[in-house]
Amino acid sequence: MTRTLADFGAEVIRVESLTRPDPLRLTGPYPPGRRSLNTAGFFNNLNAGKRSVLLDLSQEPAREIARRLIGVSDLVVENFRPGTMAGWGFGYDALQAIRPDVILVSLSLHGASGPLSQVGGFGSLIQATSGLNQITGDPAAPPSGPGIHYVDTSISPLHALTGTLAALHARNQSGQGDWVDCSQVEASVSVLGPALEAFQLAGIRTRGTANRHPAIAPHGLYRCRRGANETGWVALACPDDSAWRALTSLLHVPGIARDPRFRTVIGRRRQADLLDEWIGAWTANQTAAEVVAACRGRGIRVAPVQDAAGVAADPFFQDYFVQLHHPEAGLMPYDGPIPELSRTPGSVASPAPSAGQHEDWLLSELLGLGADARSQLEASGALL
């Protein structure tokens, strides 16, 4: 969430600790032979463009620094278990006393209130408890859900960001700050599609449909011959009858174009197993690129199933990833901004900070502390 704010020009200052480092600084992937707190690739991607200072918030002198920092900040963003900030004296009321128009943004698993507010967790746990696992995949298979903590880098932070930006706008109108309390589980429940509505109104118990679709047929992922930077699978769907007729001209199945069984989407859904067999036979001898080329301009929706290598080589994404050199981690592609604004475009201004990289800047430039004050802070252990 704060990465996007940095992309669009906000000065984002991470308050970090060496005694309890951000777990993502301790988690790979790392560039080969360069494993340290400052070279973790996932952390670096998520924290490009930010600044880092180290404060031991268990020490009162450090908390005083934090209070001064809050005093010059529009937003305070935290992702701790609810109550942690209050324990340090940084609950919303206390923050308001420091800066009346501050906006506190709190992200937690279940939100800051309620019987489960003290339960912690992240991606895979959120997807499980929110229902996302059960509506994904083959219903006969274990409900493992969308791959790889999907909601952590997308659904949760994006919902929190919309609330944060709205609060900033409201402050521009009223002069008042706010406390924006975001629940990651609620965010994930919000993106189940119409599953909750379907149960209440039509008794439908939504489960995974493998790659079938209730209103589009054929619709699936089909094995194909593996070309360069390909995974050996291709996505294909006929969103209307016209696309279906176009596909029949490619499949070389005698009589298929006139077979009344397939004339409507309802008919094609009933015969989905048979259609999948014919389409699979057709794609099996072609690469995904060849299938895409054959379908182009016919209204058939088709795309290669890509892994990271395919995405990295895909011309569509060439202006999306930004190559930046990190002094310790080296060169790495960073995700770029997604909304493209004409007047105030976003950009990835700098690689991620090393831990505590901006201590001098914080103390001297931002807070205007002289040498004596700095020495006292260092002696107190407040600075890590």
Added chain:
Amino acid sequence: MADAPLAGIRVLEIGGRFSQYGGRLLAALGATVFLLEPPDGSNLRRIGPPATQQERLFSLSFLHFNSGKRSISTKAVCESGAALLMALAADADIVLIDLGAAALAGLGQRLRDAHPTAIVVEVSTNTSGTDTEGFATDLELVARGGLAHLTGSPQGPPMRPGGDQSLHLAGLHAAVGSLMALLDRDASGAGQSVAVRALRALPMATHTAMVDFALTGEHLDRQGAHHRSPADGLYRCQDGWVVLASGSWDALAAWLEEDGAGAGLAITSRRWRDARRRVEALSEIDAALDHWLQDWKAEELEREAHRRRVMLEVVRVPEVILEDPQLEHREFFIREATQDIKIPGLPVRFAKGAPARLSQCPGLGEANGEEFKGGLGVTRRQWEALKANGAV
């Protein structure tokens, strides 16, 4: 309590599948969102799954993505109605467009030219630079963007995540872009154009996959129910499934020891606190866990895990979530007025601002009356003139 954060903001949505969640979020945040539909209704109303009301079919997808908006039905969404569209946009703060490249080419720029203070957000699924892309599917976006490759079991095909995730992602980025531009306008008074290319939202959603490949050359593949380390992933219990996360290993190990589980592994020993050692003994530790979990039912397992601060959650089906006590406490669900059902509200609470508690799936053209005329830059005289010309 103060107004909702976007109170007073007017949004004109010329909508499609990939913008509609963005419009819904803006409405939930307090904006008045007018959904512009043709006289016979948006195609979004014909997307399944369907439900029946008074013997008429309606779209559950439309209800999910468009509750909270107001509907204006007009021929404005075609060349003959362009004059009305320009008039409607005159007082809109944000114009949110998803029409496909072939329809009304250049509409966004014409709106910006006519209304320099408007924020014009165009969501597109155009991926190959051609002018006629037609009707994009969630399937192709999650396939090409890398998310399908990571979903499903290692031995099976890739899978499309449920819930039409690319539609939600595109809408989220449209809302973010709209609000970023709104903040700039608060300061500068100037509008701007915002482009959201839906496919660009996918790589970030693949978590570490792109970075893994860039730094190590590793191609992350589907894991399904496979565990890369013990106590981390999907496990079967007596009556269902649970997900464990290894970040709470100490608490889990203490629990196992209390229960006499651990099958001679000395499960609380220092050795197992090292994650790398646990990975080396993956099959032994997982065997002990699998055996222990068979004695537990899912709900009681989760209750005890929460008490002990072990990171464990039950894999739930959507219908039980409607009665979840945590969501009830936070009043997450709001009432949809036309069907009297619970629908998700905003997953964000404000101490000061007050999001709406009642929402409504818009009836076709229900805002065509006085409210619309006053709400979106069209006077009664203009309305009558446009009506006489057949634009409405």
